[in-house]
Amino acid sequence: MIAPIFAVCSSSLEVNRLIGGETLRLYPFGMQEDNVVYPYAVWQNVSGEPENYLAQRPDADSFTLQVDAYANTPDEVIEVAAALRDAIEPHAYISRWGSQEIDVKTKRYRYSFDVDWIVPR
Template sequence: MIAPIFPVCAANAAVTALIGTSPVRLYPFGEHDDSVVYPYVVWQNIDGSPPMYLDTVPDFDEYKLQVDIYGNTASEAAAVALALRNAIQTHAYITRWGSQGRDPETKSYRYSFDVDWIVKP
């Protein structure tokens, strides 16, 4: 089970204008290859659960995702974060604006936020 972050974001023209279409540079955590093209986005599940019913199977699942954007500049990372926010907010809830910073080794800029997503099977 997985939140539909990729299809939602890949279908959004403002998002793909910034992170590409072939490929869409939106990767599950750990799936990004070694050839880095900026900007790009990684995401991962950090929490979630189905509701607990005794007499039937759950009718939805809850996911909490962490989304991290990496860019060559702070403004590039922020622009991708804004486009992602606008695409995601019609399907899920942004629940935390995370840290922003610069990686000391790669010198890339990072922007982070969390999303709560309710998915009906």
């Protein structure tokens, strides 16, 4: 019921270099509410469904995730988004490049993209 985005990204040296440390700053549910350290990224399920069959239980689930990177500078947010992309693409598909903006709430740079992921059960 959850795409393995954290496991995939945490195995990337480049992702760890940029948003790692004692803990990887990649947070689920689209929220980071602890002591904010930039840069960081969040992800959340946007949609999904099981691969249903008439004769058996589903053997895979499909997910669309939204990933948002936040950073202090435009160059830094693009670098984080590119590292996440490079970690994810061997396992799933980037299906949308989203907005690039200054987040109203955080006043930091934000880069958004969507990932389509099929996860065998």
